Amino acid sequence: MLYSVYEFNRLAMTPWRAAANATRQALRSPMNPMADSIAGRSMAAAAELFESVTRRYAKPEWMLDHTTVNGQCVGVSEEVVWTKPWCSLLHFERDHDALIAARGNETPDRKVLFVAPMSGHYATLLRGTVEAFLPDSEVYITDWQDARMVPVTDGRFDLDEFTSYVREMVSLLGPDVHVVAVCQPGPPTLAAIALMAEDDDPNRPASMTFMGSPIDTRLSPTVPNKLAEEKPFDWFAGNLIHTVPAPNPGAFRRVYPGFLQLAGFMNMNLERHVDAHWDFFTHLVDGDGDNADKHRTFYDEYLAVMDLSEEFYLQTITDVFQEHKLAKGEQTHGERTVNPAAIRDIALLTVEGENDDISGIGQTQAAHTLCSGLPDALQQDWIQPDVGHYGVFNGRRFREQIAPRMKTFMDETGEAALASR
Structure with missing residues (x-):
């Protein structure tokens, strides 16, 4: 109603x-x-x-039709390289000839997959993140679908499906990809990579970076964390889930608007x-x-927002914010228990903001504790001073301080992880 x-x-x-x-x-x-x-x-x-x-507000445009390399303009076009009902994988393809002319060589760039949040805003929230990497990276990003636009005939989408989607996209891009999960997708992305590691999947990524992610929300709980714990599950299911009305394509689907x-x-x-x-x-x-x-x-x-499917939202509330399943070693994917300790040769970087009021200090760092099989040489942590949640992945300090640190980590530590296999 x-x-x-x-x-x-x-x-x-x-x-x-x-x-x-x-x-x-x-x-x-x-x-x-x-x-x-x-x-x-x-x-x-x-x-x-x-x-x-x-x-x-409609879904925003990316507005990234060019980048600058060595002072020269290089055209950029969006290309969908993989798609399913709930997500498309976008590649920001740079003009090959213009890139070679600007560089003077054909040296391949690092390959980066950004797993965008599915938490109410569109993937374009990471426009500045993508823009900072375009000059020297092959950039891919998950473009999640608004549940209001997905017909009920396309089926359910829950946290397990999210994990499966991430694994499929990482597998598509191959073992030299560097995966960056921004905020909400931290837990399912870590789960996907842990499953790949346990299976000795040859396409497991070179590195993984988690930015302002709720890996363990018991640490430095914020206002949203406390709300999720204080309210019973039935309150969320009874008050926040509603039915999409006609004539929307997803009419009659139950969603968190x-x-x-x-x-x-x-x-x-x-x-x-x-x-x-x-x-x-x-x-x-x-x-x-x-x-x-x-x-x-x-x-x-x-102000441009998207709906989330009922099952995805409620499972996220229970598994991530109320029962802390990944942090406790109780997270499952289908019939399998997720085991981050199985990760032994995938470099790990965590990035947090000093003033983050969404994911408090320590929540993202918890990934290091869970990935106990990783040698210290393949792990780094960074707390960025004077930024809140949004500043972790956007803005001047991200461009000038965080992004360069991430790139160095990918080039050096990520390559060391690949060499150790």
Whole structure:
């Protein structure tokens, strides 16, 4: 019922949004004598603010059509190299001839697979992460599907399926790939790699990096962690799971709606978001286009959310946040128990943010304890000062400090891991 009410409200606001757009355009027309007045700019700003907070934001575009190599522009195109109902694997393919011309040689770059979060936002949340690696890496990323768009005939998708998907994609890319799991996919990605290691899979990756991941949420629990533990399973199942209404492609599928996840994110830092929108309004009134554009860019991404399947969301709540199965050695995949100690020749890097309020300090580092079969020479840990959760994988400090460290780790420690096989 809640989902239907949400959809009805969104549709009911359509004419009001249209009116707000028309008002904004009329007030900003150079033919309008009010365009340059305080009153005109204020009303236009209010109309744009109203429209921006009431619309449904579509899945963002990647907008990565080029990169810069040695000062030269190299074209980039998106290529789907693997697909299933719940995910596509994207390759950001750089123009081969332009790359050789910029480099002066055909030396192959490291191959990096980013496992994006499936936690409410689209994979484009990692746009800055991908952009930082494009000049010197063959970049692949998981592009998870919005459950609202997956017909019920395509079946279920749970944490076990997520693990299987990751294993298939790693196997496709081969043993020289470096796997990077950002936030939520840490536990299932570690499980997939542990299964590959135990099977002595020849396609197991050269290295694995976990960034702000809830490997063991018993350590430095944050507000979301405490909520997941304090509320009983029945509360999540009874209050947060709803049915997708028609005419969406995934009509009648039971999901955890993205708009509920977004509401939770917003409430965690409500005052900051309110201040940001007030600043946006004043920037528009003052004609400060640069800062207004920065606001639009951030919130066009932040407010674009996707639904999660019921079974994936609830299994994540129980296995990761309530019962801590991976951390306790109780995680299973089908009939098999996941054993990270079986990992002996895959380099491990963990990255955490000093001010992370989603995955506290130590939660990601727990991967080192679980991977007890790894020699010290194949393990590294880094805590980045002065960054929160988002700053672990995006922003200036990521570009200037974290990404270079990751690349050095992949080139040196990852190669050492391959050589040890």
